[in-house]
Amino acid sequence: MSFSAIRLEEKQQAFAELREIKTLLAARGWFPGTSGNLSIRTGEFSPEQFAFAITASGKDKSVNTPSDYLLVDQSGQPIETTGLKPSAETLIHCEIYRLTGCGAIFHVHTVFNNLVSELYAERGSVPVDGVELIKAFNIWEEEAHIDIPILPNYAEIPRIAELVEGAIVPRIPGILLRKHGIYAWGANAFEAKRHLEAFEFLFEYAYRWALLKK
Numbered sequence: 577m578s579f580s581a582i583r584l585e586e587k588q589q590a591f592a593e594l595r596e597i598k599t600l601l602a603a604r605g606w607f608p609g610t611s612g613n614l615s616i617r618t619g620e621f622s623p624e625q626f627a628f629a630i631t632a633s634g635k636d637k638s639v640n641t642p643s644d645y646l647l648v649d650q651s652g653q654p655i656e657t658t659g660l661k662p663s664a665e666t667l668i669h670c671e672i673y674r675l676t677g678c679g680a681i682f683h684v685h686t687v688f689n690n691l692v693s694e695l696y697a698e699r700g701s702v703p704v705d706g707v708e709l710i711k712a713f714n715i716w717e718e719e720a721h722i723d724i725p726i727l728p729n730y731a732e733i734p735r736i737a738e739l740v741e742g743a744i745v746p747r748i749p750g751i752l753l754r755k756h757g758i759y760a761w762g763a764n765a766f767e768a769k770r771h772l773e774a775f776e777f778l779f780e781y782a783y784r785w786a787l788l789k790k
């Protein structure tokens with residue numbers, strides 16, 4: 577595949593989808609202090625060569641401007657000369673796309689995802705038992721038990737990116753970074769959003785339940 581094969585309308589469609597989800601999640605306060613990043617894959621996919629649209633780094637994600645997104649390749653390099661810098665965490669997106677073949681990845685920082693990541697840091701995963709919203713991950717068995725993986729957070733993003741492969745768990749479309757935030761993905765933006773919302777619900781539940789049990 578050549579990146580010139582990414583049609584203008586495909587790019588515009590990806591940017592428009594990102595704008596819609598960004599506006600919606602910003603209204604929930606899920607991008608405090610310019611945190612968070614979003615991406616959607618464009619064009620064909622192979623683990624060796626792919627491209628995606630991603631939020632530009634350091635932007636206020638609660639504001640929409642004409643220069644919020646850009647296209648990058650599978651190693652996170654911009655495909656076009658726009659002067660925009662891709663998200664500082666683009667390499668994490670690259671690894672998730674390469675390993676899962678997913679179509680969209682959403683990352684947010686919230687108080688509950690940070691709290692729960694610290695609460696269960698030593699365990700290395702957030703346990704959740706029998707909560708109905710586990711079904712949002714297409715896990716339908718009764719009283720399902722899941723463990724949502726937690727990775728350490730480092731200042732150097734490549735250090736985090738190299739841990740992603742060992743952290744991905746079958747059936748769980750997300751990774752929590754300790755005292756940082758959640759990465760949730762899905763086959764497309766609709767599914768990634770459903771997964772992200774389910775994670776956030778389950779994190780708040782897990783945190784509150786741990787306090788109640790004490």
Ligand SMILES: CSCCC(=O)C(=O)COP(=O)(O)O
Nearest residue numbers: 611612613633634635663664
């Ligand atoms: C002030 S948030 C620190 C960086 C971060 O964790 C994040 O999600 C936003 O980084 P980006 O480069 O994507 O704006």
Ligand SMILES: [Zn+2]
Nearest residue numbers: 611612665757
């Ligand atoms: Zn972040």
